[in-house]
Amino acid sequence: MNPLNADFRPFPLLAGGHRQTLAACYVAATASLPSSVQHRVALEDGDQLVLHDDCPPDWQAGAPAVLLVHGLCGSHQSRYVVRIGSKLLARGVRVFRLDLRGCGAGEMLARTSTHCGRATDLEPPIVRIGELAPDSPLTVVGFSLGGALTLNLAAMPSVPSNFARIVAVCPPVDLFAVEELLKRPWNRKYDQFFARELWKKVQHRSRIVAGAPSVDHLPKPRKLREFDEAYTVPLGGYRDADDYYEQTSVASRLAKIELPTRIIAAANDPIVPLEPLASSQLGPATQLLATGCGGHLGFVGRRGSDPDRYWLDWRVIEWVLEGDQAPAPQPESQLARPSVWRIARGLRSPQPSSQPSTVAD
Template sequence: MIQHRFTPHPLILGGHAQTIGGTYLWSAPPYKAVTHIVELQDGDKIVLHDDCPKNWTGLGKVAVLVHGLAGCHGSGYMRRIAHKLTAAGHRCFRMDQRGCGAGVDLAAGSTNGARIGDVAAALSYVRTTCPQSEITAVGFSLGGAMTLRLAGEMRDAFPADRLMAIAPPIDFWKCSDSMERGLNRGYSRYFAKLLVRRVNDNSALRQQLRADVLKSPPKTLAEFDHRVTAPLGGFSSVDEYYAAASPVKVLSSVRAPTLILSAADDPIVVSADIETAKASASVFTHITRHGGHLGFLSGRRSPGDPDWHWMDWRVVDFVAGDH
């Protein structure tokens, strides 16, 4: 489904370099979105950031972007891609997951990979707001896994017309194990630090945690999932949480046309699992040799790509239907 080959920048080779470069080497225009507050069934709220192109008629393409772990509407890839989509004439909604970004004070609960009902609420809200538009859900990393899981569980009732998942961890156990090995431990500690900071910023979450967690916070992502994510999510163990969140067993039930994009040298997600997973005929996979985790900084621009963020333009192509 992707016609443009990815060639990594000659000075940014390897999965780690691409991952780090993709995180820090970017720029985006100032924030100009309109916010929508969506109330969830349990009373918590999430926020959607609506970037609408000028002269919008209500008939154009719409994208809903779902961020990854420790991200929000302001993450680099979210800001870049929203700008490119609106510049191409497409309307874009950036989702802040429960307790994230602008929704930090609007939720007593916390987000996790099993909160797929929150993604369903966001997509349903956009469907109601844009009833005549073709809607594409685009999930990044954890957001990609959540959207895939939702599509597999809802089947024909999935509230979007198409789905693109970029670097999704489809098996949470294997992803967790991979992040505790070698240089990958640095990412594990990095995410744990960001997530602990997010908990500390939310007084409602702090009140739900045991005193020992606040006194001696988790140092790795696996420890955070065990001591924070699982108990706050109502799971009896981290294994129960991973089983509820991993989309690997429901890919065969996905009905919406779906594209999964990942890189073989991704240091965070085990892309080999994506290639070997049992998926429905609606699911297409594209695994590049290089690109890291949400990096894809190109050294040879594909035809029509104005800059080196190869991943961004593949999202624009998919939303536009050019694939």
């Protein structure tokens, strides 16, 4: 399959990988979701995750359900999660958004952080969704780290029975290749950003959460490898960062995935390289939908056949619905539009927020 086969045309002012990536972070999104019901999900080691449940008023068991899994340093409130979730909800899909270990509403419910070796963390929330939405086929949509975790879980010998379909957006399937890409001069800022944000979180957790490992004696990491060597490796039982990268990179196991899978990636992603995906043997039901442009979780395009400029959203929606009849799309004027002029000038827009949630369990 030609890896550059997707029909995506970037908005003219956002034609580069860095601009598309910044668009994913700083586009002014007005999408929102109604007050969610929170479900706490216990893990075997005592940590807890949080599921945010948005259910259409006329939804019935057996109707489609989707689980959205955010990326590194993200949460259920990440722009792409809220934006895509709101569109799916409007089309009658029950939407679950997961806060991974130590993220979002679950930040103080976990002693440690999520990482690429935590694929089995997705199994309890998927099983819980099966209890909440019996007989409903579940599509798991993972973004970046969330995509890698989803693919890793799907490549295991057995998966929960309600786990039916996958979308993985910009998944880091080869952590060695990610490290090499982040060494490039223009990409080092991303490496530094992730290391800084992760370090802030583990420092805060070590002082607030009972049983969280102390990190005050460790040197402040300047890049992800240093963070992994100091924190991820010892807590995960790996020999070193190389061992962690080798064991958790899913590229060599993609052929084992039997579930219908769509992987979306861009050749100019400055964080996650396309080449490991393009050169890997894929499963029999896996489709690689790759573009020349799109950046990391960006894909903000020109006007076309989609209702708005968020090309990524509609590729996820069409895979989730799989041809099912759905309510007509909203006119573009009612949807969040990219503030492309702000992005072009390098201005930062406020983060979206969800309404307060109700805790169910």
